[in-house]
Amino acid sequence: MISRLSSKHLLGIKGLSKEDIELILSTADNFKDVLNRPVKKIPSLRDVTIANLFFENSTRTRLSFELAERRLSADVVNFAASSSSVSKGETLIDTVKNILAMKVDIVVMRHPNPGAAVFLAKHIDSKIINAGDGAHEHPTQALLDAYSIREKFGEVKNKRVVIVGDILHSRVALSNIFCLQKLGAEVMVCGPTTLIPKYISSLNVKVEHNLRKALEWCDIANMLRIQLERQDTKNFPSIREYTMMYGLNMEMLRSLKNKITIMHPGPINRGVEITSEVADSDQSIILNQVENGVAIRMAVLYLLAADTY
Amino acid sequence: MQKRLLLNSKHFEITISRLCYQLIENHNDFSQSALIGLQPRGVFVARRIHRRLSEILNSEKILIGDLDITFHRDDYRRRDIILPSETKLNFSVDDRKVILIDDVLYTGRTIRAGMDALLDFVRAKKIELLTLVDRRYSRHLPIEPDYIGIQVDTILSEKVKVYWKETDGEDAAWLITEK
Structure with missing residues (x-):
């Protein structure tokens, strides 16, 4: 089995190979085990900062990502479009560049426009995880x-x-x-x-x-x-x-x-x-499915963060 | 590459038996103790010790588990990613004396990670360390074993490799020097 993902980001399933998917699923087995321990937190991502950018409403996905990030000991900042400067007319790139200037390693983004995650990955130098882009991918x-x-x-x-x-x-x-x-x-x-x-x-x-x-x-x-x-x-x-x-x-x-x-x-x-x-x-x-969501997101974050140093 | 034999199959057997008797001195019938092998190679030592102890004490109740330390390593994001192995602890560690078991003790970093991983399963009464091969004078952390199979003095360019009948065809420990 391969030991690292072929992609720097997780923009969609289309860009993943069968081996990538199998690596994520088998890594998630270990995290599912961690989630059933008395202490459900591990220190792997303690020097990683993650921004959750939600330009569209979400309950499950946002909570699940945030929980996965915290279980991995990452520092987490949350952003919801409804209470931000997006409503003042700021563009996506500007919003994200400003957030990255605060030394963020990974961006988890949900956006109503299909292709938003791909667009971001092309323009900024950070790991992007697509948490849903319009009617495109999740x-x-x-x-x-x-x-x-x-x-x-x-x-x-x-x-x-x-x-x-x-x-x-x-x-x-x-x-x-x-x-x-x-x-x-x-x-x-x-x-x-x-x-x-x-x-x-x-x-x-x-x-x-x-x-x-x-x-x-x-x-x-x-x-x-x-x-x-x-x-x-x-x-x-x-x-x-x-x-x-x-x-x-x-x-x-x-x-x-x-x-x-x-x-x-x-x-x-x-x-x-x-x-x-x-x-x-x-x-x-x-x-x-909801329970497994946290383990899967921990696996994705763990595998992607491995080469952010 | 030069190879020097540290333990042959016969010495291997004798060493395992000796370690078992040393363990019995401190743990009696093992009713309050548990053996935990560190993934991936420590589990082989733990299983062998467990088998021999069960024979000596004529008991089938000695607890044994496998512990993966990948998520507690201090070199994540500093080297190629290491994929986790399985953790199997089908008993409560709480208030038990735990013997962490590994094949080779070198820098001590694995053991530090092992202790942190173990403490995620609440509070063990006591943690001891057993190693089949102890590479002296190479520690990066203040960690010393309680039970030692064999002690060797090594330099950085040398490696210790332990082979197992179950997977490699024979029991042996070798000191390998890369030229």
């Missing part, structure tokens, strides 16, 4: 999803995964497709035609518009949220109609031939894409 989410599948099934290879819902606006979907395919899984997307992008066929994924057929095919269903904040045009008549066609309830789950595993990247709109009963059932690994 690499750590895909890594923790793959890790959770590997944890449950032993490996990702040859597993059948269906991603259900708003594929068009989802960075989770795109990163998951890249990650799962690199690890040898079969991927299907399922949703209304209006929420499946036209280019999807170029990614070598199956497309299905009937939820039952998709669920009968798969081992794992990743149920995405309808991104209400990104719907600039009406892509479906109503939430109620979406739920009737693509919402997963217990009745449907029980009627399937196989006992499939349910995943969700959060936040859940309970009663829309999945019912509470499904989310809290023994087939759901949603909370395992």
